[in-house]
Amino acid sequence: MKEIKIKYxxxxxxxxxxxxxxxxxxxxxxxxxxxxxxxxxxFKVFADDEEFEYICCPNAPDCDGTVIDWIEP
Ligand SMILES: [Zn+2]
Incomplete structure (x- = not known):
């Protein structure tokens, strides 16, 4: 997985x-x-080998959570 920098x-x-x-x-x-x-x-964004982009936890790569793992605090 490679990180993609998101500007906006x-x-x-x-x-x-x-x-x-x-x-x-x-x-x-x-x-x-x-x-x-x-x-x-x-949030961070990582792309897999097929260029699918995952919206990931700010603590990635230490945390493997993605956007689906975020709940109301
Ligand atoms: Zn996390």
Whole structure:
């Protein structure tokens, strides 16, 4: 997996967020993998060999959580 730097994070989220309305980059969520409160806009993006992009926990690669693992804090 290689990290992709995202310049316009809110635009990226609006386009790629997998469920309904994207959260604001200023929102806080709890990542259930590392059990930390994260700021949505600190997300990282990693792409696999097929160039599929995953919205990942800010604590990646130490944490393997992705956007689906974020819950209301
Ligand atoms: Zn995490």
């Amino acid at each position: 994070k809110q635009d990226y989220l609006n386009e790629k967020y997998p469920f309904g309305e994207a959260p604001k980059v200023t929102e806080k969520k709890r990542c259930i993998h590392c059990d930390e409160i994260i700021i949505v806009g600190d």
